[in-house]
Amino acid sequence: DVKVTQSSRYLVKRTGEKVFLECVQDMDHENMFWYRQDPGLGLRLIYFSYDVKMKEKGDIPEGYSVSREKKERFSLILESASTNQTSMYLCASNRGQDRAGELFFGEGSRLTVL
Amino acid sequence: AQTVTQSQPEMSVQEAETVTLSCTYDTSESDYYLFWYKQPPSRQMILVIRQEAYKQQNATENRFSVNFQKAAKSFSLKISDSQLGDAAMYFCAYGNPGAGSYQLTFGKGTKLSVIP
Numbered sequence: 169d170v171k172v173t174q175s176s177r178y179l180v181k182r183t184g185e186k187v188f189l190e191c192v193q194d195m196d197h198e199n200m201f202w203y204r205q206d207p208g209l210g211l212r213l214i215y216f217s218y219d220v221k222m223k224e225k226g227d228i229p230e231g232y233s234v235s236r237e238k239k240e241r242f243s244l245i246l247e248s249a250s251t252n253q254t255s256m257y258l259c260a261s262n263r264g265q266d267r268a269g270e271l272f273f274g275e276g277s278r279l280t281v282l
Numbered sequence: 283a284q285t286v287t288q289s290q291p292e293m294s295v296q297e298a299e300t301v302t303l304s305c306t307y308d309t310s311e312s313d314y315y316l317f318w319y320k321q322p323p324s325r326q327m328i329l330v331i332r333q334e335a336y337k338q339q340n341a342t343e344n345r346f347s348v349n350f351q352k353a354a355k356s357f358s359l360k361i362s363d364s365q366l367g368d369a370a371m372y373f374c375a376y377g378n379p380g381a382g383s384y385q386l387t388f389g390k391g392t393k394l395s396v397i398p
Contacts, residue, residue, distance in 0.1 A: 210390035273327040
């Protein structure tokens with residue numbers, strides 16, 4: 169089974185803090201994604217990566233950055249957290265040839281910014 | 283840009299009954315994928331069922347089936363013999379690799395409650 173692991177299920181941070189959300193997948197997937205999930209808004213893509221050190225902006229990249237130094241790991245970074253970044257963050261992955269195809273998700277990281 | 287619309291924010295169904303969740307999408311493409319994902323409370327999102335647009339036959343996975351109406355751009359999910367474990371958020375999603383895109387576009391979700 170594909171396993172996508174997000175390092176923190178729940179985080180509480182202060183405004184202005186730097187926040188790292190880590191995601192690791194164990195199936196050698198080329199593509200990795202970070203989504204933000206908010207009630208009534210569904211899932212919105214923040215960033216994705218189709219290869220090591222490659223990244224592409226999604227629909228809502230403002231206030232976020234990402235890092236992909238190794239194939240299995242994709243990190244989401246909030247340089248200076250703000251209260252409007254309180255949300256559920258979902259990491260997902262799939263194979264290179266499954267572009268726009270089935271995604272495998274982690275359990276999510278619920279971030280609260282005070 | 284493609285859009286996916288789920289018009290039912292919440293639905294409920296009696297255990298053992300059948301329920302249908304609606305999804306419509308907007309696209310000018312002819313070849314694409316459609317998905318239904320399930321997100322149980324505090325658990326990870328998993329794929330329920332997928333449909334390739336070029337296939338006329340509706341996809342089925344055990345108690346889950348879809349009604350894919352390509353001309354109407356409609357993709358509804360039918361859950362038969364509903365069980366308590368079916369209670370979850372359900373998301374409809376669209377993907378079009380032919381457009382060079384990697385991402386899926388998701389609807390806003392439908393929260394399904396199952397009444398014992």
